[in-house]
Amino acid sequence: MTTPIDDVSIGGEMIRLGQFLKFAGLLDSGGDAKEVVIDGFVSVNGEVERRRGRQLRDGDLVTFEGRTVRVRP
Template identity: 80%
Template sequence: MTTPDPTDAVSIDGDMIRLGQFLKFSGLLDSGGNAKEVVIDGYVTVNGEVERRRGRQLHDGDVVGFEGRTVRVRS
């Protein structure tokens, strides 16, 4: 079974971005202040797995999900 590609890709500067930063940068969240709560509460996935560390480093190709929307990280 194949996983469908995310509908959005967001380009970042550099090789890495932290999950909390990416949630706001990508538009998945309106405020960076909300990132801590939604991540800790288990509402965010990275590559299909629940991620509870907002400091998680994301790299090219990682897929972040929140509230039914998925976004792929692009360097």
């Protein structure tokens, strides 16, 4: 069964991964975001991403704990 993908509008062209995790409601705080990214629990476009400062753009897919969200401007 395919996991549904939610679109999250960021209101601009780019957003950092750590900010996006909070903005999309995947995590409650920046401290949580830092830890899960560094520990390798977040993937971007199907690959583990360990840089919370990674710039996300329209169409990027972010997955955490089985939930996938797509970045939209």
